[in-house]
Every structure is written in C-alpha cells, then in structure tokens.
Amino acid sequence: MATKQINPFLKSALEFGPVLAFFAAYLLLKDNAYVIGGREYQGFVVVTAGFIPLMLVCTGLLWKLTGHLSAMQVVTAVLIVVFGGLSVWLNDxxxxxxxxxxxxxxxxxxxxxxxxxxxxxxxxxxxxxxxxxxxxxxxxxxxxxxxxxxxxxxxxxxxxxxxxxxxxxxxxxxxxxxxxxxxxxxxxxxxxxxxxxxxx
The missing domain is CATH 1.10.132 (Topoisomerase I; Chain A, domain 4)
Incomplete structure (x- = not known):
C-alpha cells in the first residue's frame, strides 16, 4: 500500500504528541502517589499507564491516515506495550x-x-x-x-x-x-x- 500524504503538522502531532503529553503529565503528577485497587502507584507509573493507550491510538491513526508505518514505529509501539505494561503491572x-x-x-x-x-x-x-x-x-x-x-x-x-x-x-x-x-x-x-x- 502506497503511503498517503497528510498534513505535516498533523503527522508531527501524532508522532511527537504522546511524548510531549507524557512529559507534561509527569511534571504534573511526579510528586504524587495514587492508590488504585488497593495498591499505591507513584506518578511516573500512573503517567506510563496513560501513555500506553495514547501512543497506540496515535500510532493507529497514523497508520489509518497514511497507510504506512515504519519498522521503528511498529517496534517502538510493541516495546512500549511490553515494557510499559511490565512497569505498570509490577509497579516498577x-x-x-x-x-x-x-x-x-x-x-x-x-x-x-x-x-x-x-x-x-x-x-x-x-x-x-x-x-x-x-x-x-x-x-x-x-x-x-x-x-x-x-x-x-x-x-x-x-x-x-x-x-x-x-x-x-x-x-x-x-x-x-x-x-x-x-x-x-x-x-x-x-x-x-x-x-x-x-x-x-
């Protein structure tokens, strides 16, 4: 499938938006702790939990709009799910x-x-x-x-x-x-x- 051209600003927002959102959320929540399901999580882990679905949604939109994902984008998404998921699951x-x-x-x-x-x-x-x-x-x-x-x-x-x-x-x-x-x-x-x- 040929790569479709989309607005470069939209493309940049989908590629870099999740990272900037992670950074902003971390600055807001870094000093807080949250009890979820009877377990305490530090702000970094909570932000990571929110970052995983955001990154997947943006990657999915990028694929839908352009019809293409690079190998690095695919591998990055997989590793975010795996290692981000481990951080949340193990609270580490x-x-x-x-x-x-x-x-x-x-x-x-x-x-x-x-x-x-x-x-x-x-x-x-x-x-x-x-x-x-x-x-x-x-x-x-x-x-x-x-x-x-x-x-x-x-x-x-x-x-x-x-x-x-x-x-x-x-x-x-x-x-x-x-x-x-x-x-x-x-x-x-x-x-x-x-x-x-x-x-x-």
Missing part, C-alpha cells in the same frame, strides 16, 4: 526506562547484521528520502549503527545513575536533540555521495 518504573535501550540495540544489531553481509538495510527503508551512492549508504549505515549503540549505552548510564526526573528530561529532549545533531553532522556525506540528477 525501571522496565519503562529500559525501553529506549532495547529499541536502539535492536536496530543497531539489525544494521550490523546487514553490514556483515555487505548490505545496507538502512537503504531499503530510506532510499526514497535520500538518494545516495552505494558507498555513501554503507558509510551512513555504519555511522548510524554505531550511533544507535552509543544511544543505548547512554540511556543505560542516565537511567541507572540519575534521578527519574533527569531521565524524563533526557528522554524527551536529550535523545531527540542527539538525533537532530547527528544528522546535521552528516551533511558533508550527503553532499559528497548524493546521486546527480539526470542531466537530460
């Missing part, structure tokens, strides 16, 4: 904090598997967005693979050594900024290995 915020680590490790390993086979799996999903020469795709794939492993390690360091509030800020803004900065630093590669337009 650590599981949800592990989720970014697993996401980056999974995609890092997938890219590494392709690299070892002499292929760029990244090219298969992004070729329409960035037409590059074969060598350019392999270089970019290797860099993104290393970047994913680096983000996985960084997330582990942050959630294991810092406060929950610090991790929430890091997850909401730090990881997003890291991805933005990474791709900004690849501009030289994009220019060097870009496919020339047909002169005719």
């Amino acid at each position: 915020e650590r599981f949800f904090k592990m989720k970014p680590t697993l996401i980056y490790l999974l995609f890092g390993v997938a890219l590494l598997a392709g690299i070892l086979r002499g292929e760029s799996y990244l090219r298969k999903v992004m070729e329409g967005l960035m037409p590059l020469q074969d060598e350019g795709w392999m270089i970019l794939t290797k860099r993104i693979c290393a970047f994913f492993f680096g983000l996985a390690l960084l997330n582990e360091i942050v959630w294991r050594t810092m406060s929950t509030e610090s991790w929430v800020y890091f997850k909401t803004f730090g990881l997003t900024a890291a991805v933005f900065v990474f791709f900004m630093t690849q501009s030289g590669l994009f220019k060097r290995y870009a496919l020339e337009a047909d002169k005719d």
